[in-house]
Amino acid sequence: MRHVSVLVVGAGPVGLTAAAELRRRGVDVRIVDRLKARLPFAKAVGIQPRTLEIWDLMGCVRPALDAAEPLRGQLAYVDGVEQVRIRLALPPEVPYGFAALPQYETERILEDFLGGFGTRIERGAELVSFEQDADGVTARLVWNQGDGRTSEEEVRCGYMVGCDGAHSTVRKGLRLGFEGGAFPDAYMLGDVQVGWDLPAGYALRSMHRGPDGAIDDTLVAIPLPGHGRYRMSMTVPPELTPAADGPDGVAHGLEGGRAPTLADIQTVLDRLSPQPVTASHLRWSSVFRISHRLVDRYGEGRVFVAGDAAHIHPPTGAQGMNTGIQDAYNLAWKLALAVEGGANAGLLASYDAERRPVGAEVVGRTVRHAAEGVQADTADPETLMLREAQLLVAYRGSPIVGEPDPSAGADGGPQPGDRAPDCGGLAGDLAAYPLRLYDLLRGRGHVLLLYGDGAAATDLHRLAYAAGLLSRGRVESCAVLADGGTPIGGTGLPVYRDARGEFAKQYGVRVPTAFLVRPDGYLGARFTALSEGPLADRLATVFRV
Numbered sequence: 001m002r003h004v005s006v007l008v009v010g011a012g013p014v015g016l017t018a019a020a021e022l023r024r025r026g027v028d029v030r031i032v033d034r035l036k037a038r039l040p041f042a043k044a045v046g047i048q049p050r051t052l053e054i055w056d057l058m059g060c061v062r063p064a065l066d067a068a069e070p071l072r073g074q075l076a077y078v079d080g081v082e083q084v085r086i087r088l089a090l091p092p093e094v095p096y097g098f099a100a101l102p103q104y105e106t107e108r109i110l111e112d113f114l115g116g117f118g119t120r121i122e123r124g125a126e127l128v129s130f131e132q133d134a135d136g137v138t139a140r141l142v143w144n145q146g147d148g149r150t151s152e153e154e155v156r157c158g159y160m161v162g163c164d165g166a167h168s169t170v171r172k173g174l175r176l177g178f179e180g181g182a183f184p185d186a187y188m189l190g191d192v193q194v195g196w197d198l199p200a201g202y203a204l205r206s207m208h209r210g211p212d213g214a215i216d217d218t219l220v221a222i223p224l225p226g227h228g229r230y231r232m233s234m235t236v237p238p239e240l241t242p243a244a245d246g247p248d249g250v251a252h253g254l255e256g257g258r259a260p261t262l263a264d265i266q267t268v269l270d271r272l273s274p275q276p277v278t279a280s281h282l283r284w285s286s287v288f289r290i291s292h293r294l295v296d297r298y299g300e301g302r303v304f305v306a307g308d309a310a311h312i313h314p315p316t317g318a319q320g321m322n323t324g325i326q327d328a329y330n331l332a333w334k335l336a337l338a339v340e341g342g343a344n345a346g347l348l349a350s351y352d353a354e355r356r357p358v359g360a361e362v363v364g365r366t367v368r369h370a371a372e373g374v375q376a377d378t379a380d381p382e383t384l385m386l387r388e389a390q391l392l393v394a395y396r397g398s399p400i401v402g403e404p405d406p407s408a409g410a411d412g413g414p415q416p417g418d419r420a421p422d423c424g425g426l427a428g429d430l431a432a433y434p435l436r437l438y439d440l441l442r443g444r445g446h447v448l449l450l451y452g453d454g455a456a457a458t459d460l461h462r463l464a465y466a467a468g469l470l471s472r473g474r475v476e477s478c479a480v481l482a483d484g485g486t487p488i489g490g491t492g493l494p495v496y497r498d499a500r501g502e503f504a505k506q507y508g509v510r511v512p513t514a515f516l517v518r519p520d521g522y523l524g525a526r527f528t529a530l531s532e533g534p535l536a537d538r539l540a541t542v543f544r545v
Helices: 013-024 049-058 061-067 103-115 169-174 262-272 320-339 349-372 381-388 437-441 454-466 502-507 532-540
Strands: 002-009 029-033 073-078 081-087 121-123 125-132 137-146 149-162 178-182 187-193 202-209 215-223 229-235 253-255 280-289 291-295 303-305 447-452 477-482 495-498 513-517 523-527
Touching: 002 013, 002 137, 002 320, 013 029, 013 049, 013 103, 013 320, 029 125, 049 061, 049 320, 049 437, 061 103, 125 149, 125 169, 149 169, 149 320, 169 303, 187 262, 202 262, 215 262, 229 262, 262 280, 291 349, 320 349, 437 447, 447 502, 495 502, 513 532, 523 532
Parallel strands: 002 029, 002 149, 029 121, 073 202, 149 303, 447 477, 477 495
Antiparallel strands: 073 081, 125 137, 137 149, 178 291, 187 229, 187 280, 202 215, 215 229, 253 280, 447 513, 513 523
């Protein structure tokens, strides 16, 4: 029987993120998938700015930026008349924009990154059952050897992560609740090329109102890399409508049966395209059913679920895959600490506490948007854009983040549990070019940022050292952000000056302040009155003392 620290089941974007981040942190991992090869389908195509930030922190964002198509906005038409033109604009301090990338390209990039750590996907291996005890998990795999031949293998692992989709074997094995419902209509997807002259980088949502004024027909087109290439979704004709229920009662995902043809897609374009257009170069098509469901918990014991295994919902706003990638990243750094024996007993429980509320919010929001359109959302435009970009996901109230800093005002920057925003204009002593904050965070674990003039920052550092954060490896690295004044010396720390005042503005600092940034880029604590006890107590919720 082979032994491994973590077994990841499912090699889509979510499973690959979990495996890559675990391997990057030195964890022994196997990742298995029942498919013999990567599917060449443009299923999930939207890449949110927050996902690009995560890939930046992991160290794999560059190939994604090279391969993706910028998404600049969305056009909404009703009965052939333009109703609204939404520009996907974000504040200048956000380092990345919205992007489109076919799922098979996302998987290729993550698989290549994982391969750099010497780990490959083990394909043709299907999880059929598992049992767990106090010390680990025993999983049974059935290998497809080809020509109808199979073999079996037992794997013993410390932990198992189910990233095996809407029909997850891991979820069923844990007997997790998966309540929700299904949309009555099916949709067809097509990856085609068209020659219209709509603005480059703009998605299209074109709708038709019936006699009662309700929307009864919809076409959605997302631009993809390549000239005139779009992933289109539309109502499926009756002759292609699949059965209402899936084999396990969950009607979600790609269906078998006859795939839509170019003629089927052209018929819809003739009805709903805002201008005459001819579709060509059909690369792939399928029929898709949509459900909305959420598990009652994100794991049990040593086994966890992430992505579609935990939450399924309409693809509106490209929230699904991106939410799953964030699930995997949140879980991976915690699992890495648990594997090495350095995690507090409650750290893994925080995965459910932090991510299940996010899943519930995404399911509810995407169901509303699927029925009414994103443009019907009542949030102000700036909030709507930041939320769609997944930049407002936060973990305030989590059992492993600190209390709000009472000295920070309403506009006082991020609080514990909030995303740590990026900023530019940091000047080091050696680099002749300005740095971003994410340059300091990339590839690291917990980072303690100390902000103040030289004397104050030095005092903060001495307190952190006294608390044992540095001397016992509780914090992987520590950087000082100085606003000028007294030089900093005698700490042995890297010093970066907030040359343009961007850090002070983004983080709302007016007095010397310490920020503890978690490995996933969220604030674990914020202190303006730093003392040894509170900081050590905060770390004790994460690390085993």
